[in-house]
Amino acid sequence: MAGGLLLGVAAAALLGAALPAHNPATGFDDPPPDKIVIKVATVNGSGCPAGTAAVAVSADNTAFTVTYSDYLAQAGGNSDPTAARKNCQLSLLVHVPAGFTYAIASADYRGFAALQTGARATQRASYYFQGSPSTEYRSHPYAGPYDDNWQATDETDWAQLVYAPCGVQRNFNINTELRVTAGTDPRKVSYMTMDSTDGDINTVDHLAWKECPEK
Known part of the structure; x- marks a missing residue:
């Protein structure tokens, strides 16, 4: 499965395949004791009608x-x-404990696809903080014949993580997309879904923490 990363300027988030075994010198070994609070500000899109995202x-x-x-x-x-x-398009309000900031250290996706011969499907995602001037995309393509579960991971190095600005409340936006084209026999249906064992899709994003500098 191909990996990818999301690049941007100071207000962007970067993603990694999984939390690595070591932390950067400027990072924070353990999450802060206070809880983060994440609330959904808005959910918009054909893949997430009202009441279908949590x-x-x-x-x-x-x-x-x-x-x-x-x-x-x-x-x-x-x-x-x-x-x-x-x-x-999911816009999240992310409250972090005073004195800390965060970056997105990984993003994992899983689902199921049933693609006929000649059919193609793509899972694509982008992540950015409100006010970021640019966003890069990473895609994971699939080709038929295919009839199985799928899993995709975007990744980057610890050294490339970009943290949310300290002391500034910025909505964190997640934009995901699924695309499917018909196969060589257009009478047959091909489809792709993000799905877990309980029938829902799960996008797991891991957070990397660091302490904000004292003023």
Whole structure:
């Protein structure tokens, strides 16, 4: 599975495949004792109709899970042309304990795809803080025939992590997208969904912490 990273300027977030075994010298070994608070500001998109997305924070404050219950792209057969692309723009209000800031250290996606011969599908994501002047995208392509679970991870190095500005409240935006094209036999349906064992999709983002400099 191909990896990727999200690059940007000071207000951007960078992603990694998993928290590495060592922390950078400027990082914070353990999450701060106070809890972070994450609330959904807005959810917009064809892949996340009202009431179908939720956010949960892990007990150790190092990750949060975005759960969707209606996120499916399909093409072929009698599929509506608009069903070939689904997206979800999730804007989060992230409160962090005083004196700390954070970066997104990883993003993992999983789901299921049933692609006919000749069909293609793409999972794409971007992450950025409110006010960031630019965003880069990373994509994970799949080709039919394919009938199995899938998992994708974006990654970067610790040295490339960019943290949220200290002392500034910025909404954190997650924009995901699924695309599917029909196969060589357009009468047959191909589809892609993000899905966990309980039927919902889970996007797990791990947080890296560091202490803000004293004023």
